Amino acid sequence: MSDSIEVDLAIVGSGIAGLCAALAAWDAGCRSILVIESEGVVGGSSRLSGGILMGAGTRLQRAKGIEDSPDDMFHEYMAWNAWRLDAAVVRRFCDEAGRTVDWLQDLGVPFTGDLILGGDEPQPRCYPVAGSGQGVIDALHARCREREIDIALGKRVDHLLMENGRVVGVRVGDEEVRAGSVVITTGGFGANRERLAKHYPSAAATGDWAWYIGADGARGDAFEFAAQADAQITGHDRGLRLLHPNFWQMVEAYQPAWVVVVNADGRRFYDEAAPYGIVDDVHRWQGDRAFVMFDDAQLRFEGERAQYKDPVMGARIKTPNWTPEVVDPQVAAGAMYRADTIAELARAMGVPEANLVATVERYNQFCADGEDREFAKAAKFLQPIAVAPFYAALVKPATICLTSCGLRIDPDGRVLSNTGGVIPGLFAGGECTGGVLGDRYMGSGNSLGNSATMGRNAGLSAATSVARTGR
Numbered sequence: 292m293s294d295s296i297e298v299d300l301a302i303v304g305s306g307i308a309g310l311c312a313a314l315a316a317w318d319a320g321c322r323s324i325l326v327i328e329s330e331g332v333v334g335g336s337s338r339l340s341g342g343i344l345m346g347a348g349t350r351l352q353r354a355k356g357i358e359d360s361p362d363d364m365f366h367e368y369m370a371w372n373a374w375r376l377d378a379a380v381v382r383r384f385c386d387e388a389g390r391t392v393d394w395l396q397d398l399g400v401p402f403t404g405d406l407i408l409g410g411d412e413p414q415p416r417c418y419p420v421a422g423s424g425q426g427v428i429d430a431l432h433a434r435c436r437e438r439e440i441d442i443a444l445g446k447r448v449d450h451l452l453m454e455n456g457r458v459v460g461v462r463v464g465d466e467e468v469r470a471g472s473v474v475i476t477t478g479g480f481g482a483n484r485e486r487l488a489k490h491y492p493s494a495a496a497t498g499d500w501a502w503y504i505g506a507d508g509a510r511g512d513a514f515e516f517a518a519q520a521d522a523q524i525t526g527h528d529r530g531l532r533l534l535h536p537n538f539w540q541m542v543e544a545y546q547p548a549w550v551v552v553v554n555a556d557g558r559r560f561y562d563e564a565a566p567y568g569i570v571d572d573v574h575r576w577q578g579d580r581a582f583v584m585f586d587d588a589q590l591r592f593e594g595e596r597a598q599y600k601d602p603v604m605g606a607r608i609k610t611p612n613w614t615p616e617v618v619d620p621q622v623a624a625g626a627m628y629r630a631d632t633i634a635e636l637a638r639a640m641g642v643p644e645a646n647l648v649a650t651v652e653r654y655n656q657f658c659a660d661g662e663d664r665e666f667a668k669a670a671k672f673l674q675p676i677a678v679a680p681f682y683a684a685l686v687k688p689a690t691i692c693l694t695s696c697g698l699r700i701d702p703d704g705r706v707l708s709n710t711g712g713v714i715p716g717l718f719a720g721g722e723c724t725g726g727v728l729g730d731r732y733m734g735s736g737n738s739l740g741n742s743a744t745m746g747r748n749a750g751l752s753a754a755t756s757v758a759r760t761g762r
């Protein structure tokens with residue numbers, strides 16, 4: 292990049308949203324595109340991700356005879372999130388997510404061909420990619436190179452250039468990039484403690500336990516741009532947190548379904564096999580303090596068992612935390628509780644003894660009956676807590692996967708101003724936006740699906756705007 296250059300389209304950030312924006316703009320005929328990336332490597336958090344995308348009505352579904360539609364996805368999505376979202380934007384996401392999966396497939400993203408349940412949807416609409424997130428980024432980066440779309444690495448955009456209320460480019464230190472339109476795809480803010488405290492306080496509230504699993508570039512620079520352009524922010528205190536026992540920084544999306552989880556009162560409060568997308572919300576409701584419990588028979592069980600909701604991941608995933616190799620040393624180190632009776636365990640945990648004893652007795656009866664009459668956990672996961680010694684560990688939803696507060700957009704990806712109109716020349720898509728992901732994560736694929744679809748959407752709108760206005 293020289294001190295001042297001019298392009299039709301400047302895209303800030305090279306994650307899946309930025310690369311999809313660039314490729315969509317190219318599809319729309321835009322040939323002067325610059326992607327600007329603050330880090331030394333292309334891909335942001337997208338590159339580190341599991342590489343699972345969500346979308347309804349895809350070729351991959353049709354090939355397997357699965358009937359699904361964007362309309363079904365929209366209604367499930369809105370109900371799941373109690374309609375506390377920008378419905379018109381979610382509608383665009385749901386309408387385009389399946390087509391975006393097809394488009395990515397055409398671009399050479401190596402989908403494995405499998406379909407999985409990412410959360411609680413009635414039919415599978417989530418698609419793993421070979422090579423996970425890096426597999427997605429490698430394919431998109433290769434297509435950008437073939438189309439000679441420039442990606443400037445190590446350039447952190449610090450300012451929007453504004454003239455008469457219109458965004459006319461960006462600045463990186465002393466360097467200026469003048470552009471007909473600017474697309475912000477800078478990802479989330481999980482790597483920025485101050486921004487977490489301000490915009491996702493529930494994540495910051497887990498204190499020392501909180502750890503972010505994404506990329507360093509997720510500093511929330513979009514909030515700076517919002518301040519410069521007087522843009523609206525939406526989605527306060529939203530994101531995705533997963534449970535962990537603080538033994539180490541190890542991601543475990545699903546606790547094994549055979550454990551029992553109790554709150555500070557010693558009572559169960561949800562189906563332990565529920566989709567992980569509800570964990571953030573359900574644990575927040577309990578003050579973010581809960582205990583995972585099991586007995587010695589469960590811990591040392593060596594046969595095959597269904598550990599997770601089928602067919603999300605089947606029993607293929609081995610729990611990283613709840614094995615004898617981990618638990619025995621953690622007990623010895625004082626990081627877990629172990630006792631010969633439930634009453635003794637309750638005293639160690641600091642929960643009401645009578646409550647915990649009653650909870651376990653009741654749960655064991657459900658196991659004997661083959662029916663969980665409290666939280667309807669599937670019978671195949673019901674195993675009694677009966678063989679001493681008994682174990683418990685404090686867990687908190689402190690693994691921060693992504694953030695969902697950010698720039699407010701309209702369905703075309705135009706950024707909205709605080710006064711409600713669109714900000715001319717400014718578009719956004721992906722994790723840097725709010726209003727698309729809600730209080731409950733739909734499941735694996737929700738965020739990459741959003742970033743790919745709405746990044747593509749923003750790139751297309753921005754290119755169309757440049758073509759129409761000549762700017």
Ligand SMILES: Cc1cc2nc3c(=O)[nH]c(=O)nc-3n(C[C@H](O)[C@H](O)[C@H](O)COP(=O)(O)OP(=O)(O)OC[C@H]3O[C@@H](n4cnc5c(N)ncnc54)[C@H](O)[C@@H]3O)c2cc1C
Nearest residue numbers: 304306308329335336337341448478508721722736738739
């Ligand atoms: C370990 C992990 C696993 C995940 N697995 C899944 C999954 O399987 N499915 C799913 O749906 N979601 C998953 N997610 C979430 C998902 O990966 C992200 O929400 C998504 O990738 C965000 O994409 P993005 O393009 O919006 O942002 P990013 O991929 O984070 O890209 C943003 C880019 O902008 C750059 N940038 C930031 N500020 C500036 C600036 N000022 N100037 C220039 N560049 C800047 C950043 O460096 C970064 O490269 C996962 C997340 C993690 C961390």
